[in-house]
Amino acid sequence: MVKKKPESDLEQGPINLRQLSELLHLSQTTISLVLNDSPAAKSIPEHTRARVFEAARKFQYRPNYFARSLRRSKSMSVGVLAPDLSEGYFTLVMQGVEETLLRSHYFYFTASHYWQTELMREYPRMLAERAVDGYLLLNTPAAFSSPLPTVAISAHHDAAGVTNVVLDHHRAAELALRHLYELGHRHIAFVKGPEIIPDTEYRWKSILQVAKSLDIKVLPELSIQLPADSWSPEIGYQPMKALLERTRAFTAIFCFNDISAIGAIRAIHDAGLSVPGDVSVVGFDDIISAAYQKPSLTTVRQPLREMGSEGAQLLLALIADPKKPQPAEVLMQPELIVRESTGPAPARSGAGSKRTPAKRRTR
Template sequence: MPKGKSSTPPGHVNLRMLAEHLDLSQTTVSLVLNNSPSAKSIPQETRQRVMEAAQRLNYRPNYFARSLRQSRSMSVGVLAPDLSEGYFTRVMNGVVQELTAAHYFYFTACHDWRKELIEQYPRMLVERAVDGFLMLNTPADQIQVPVPVVAISAHSQSENVTNIVLDHHAAVEMALKHLYDLGHRRIAFMRGPKAIPDSEYRWEAIQEVSREMGLKIDPANVIRIDSEGWSMKTGHHPMAPEIGYKPMKALLEKHRNFTAIFCFNDIAAIGAIRALRDSGCLVPQDVSVVGFDDILSAAYSTPSLTTVRQPLHEMGKRGAEVLLDRIANRDKVYPPEITMVPELIVRESTAAAPKA
């Protein structure tokens, strides 16, 4: 039978009660429970007894008191437009892995691109004493908070923000060189919605790389995902293939003067493939399709999708890692941007351009 008092304290068990129950000092119990380096000097038997009693008595630390002592709440706020399958799922996997390993809790708020929520949620989370913010694909320039901020794919110019961004020039170059080498010269482009920070940066990269390669962008072959269709206020899911199906269908009703299309993301590309098939076009025999992101379902679509892989899991992990480091070292200087490297994944949706 473990040493200590035989009766278990009723109700909520705090540090003092747990220490009294074990006939140990509060300092000893605290060192063990917080896995302090100093706890190594405490006998293994005592450490084990503390952990077993804490679990048996359902000990819960007083986080408010601890945060006052440490000047930290051990929690962060995560803001995202939504957490649907695709970009956000892969990024959050990396975020959660890093935060969990650091014993950090996180509050996730989805703003659905509503300006009032983008402004309101940070204030609400500051009131809950978060130690920092992760902004996923969320504009961070207008957010004024007294804690460190790391933005993933947001391209913020604010001094308090560290940006985790993709090398869009390299990403576009990979996609267009792949199509160019397959003989494609008449390439259509599906731009992202205006609300997404990455949209303009990728479009600028497309124009730059096209000039460098001598590829002419025909305005008649440029379509855009509808910003309204992106919002959940319309009743349509913002990450449904419909976002690519509708603009692709509209383009096909006008003309078919292209042999390939480079889509803003994989979800839109899957919708575009369906629109092409519904219009009697074969993919990739008639039209090649390239996506962006390499979401989990990209490899299992029919045909499997050629895409530019963003290292989304690594971006989330790196973003959380930088945020935790900035929280622990408030005076440390970070570069405004940390750039991640893309990769081209060639699958079944691209092939040699059809002969005229």
């Protein structure tokens, strides 16, 4: 039997696999299977796996595949996982992430998984092999277990040890729908996000709650479900074109993101209608190009750069002191940016008499 090592001897810093094995009275192979989230670990009792992760977090176990001499130091690097890093949402989030990490002299590895399940499981292992000090997940569920500090942005993942940075979606829905309501719109179409994106259901639930409070009906025939995650305006163009071919019984549309809103505006124009004369359009995110569309896009601004910065700061704080309590969730506040794509509901809609535009803010 392996003699159990006193915990007092392990308080001086990160421990290695052998020490963790002695502490837990488990073989190094068993611990490696658990910490690497190996398929073989499924045969290990849940309470044993939980004990391994608890001890690994407590004693700052970090696998080091480069040099045993680095056992008591940090690599000064983190792993960033994202679906992709194309223009739009991720561009702005990464600006905040990069600025914060660079100020702290931290290096980072980025990996795009494109929603492939195998990559979402494999990349964390590969990053651990590169001795990262923690993970930052962008719009990516924590589909793996790890003793390393982990912060998720817009992932809504309630895994133990994961701190979530999320938007107040109820407030976001309230800002957009009340803006349209005050412009006289009562017949509103909606673009729901792809099922695979974590934000989709949270935002949709908030939209339904706020619409009910305003007595706005969310009709299935006026609701579009985006089929896939894409950063091409085509994702909004084709569904909007199909909707207009079925019906024009709406005066406004609230889109899941700015990219789909840009595509929707083009489809509206191609159908011989005007924005906002015939249909008002509201986007979501406030990406860099939103202000430069024609017409410029009214949108719910996510503080994307601030969310990236906040996530990176939280991760660095966890790395510096893994035992310090951290919030399970940090709620970020949205802002309505009113531009040219929204206006009063046309008289033919039969909407109410409130036609005074909301106070406009331009960038």
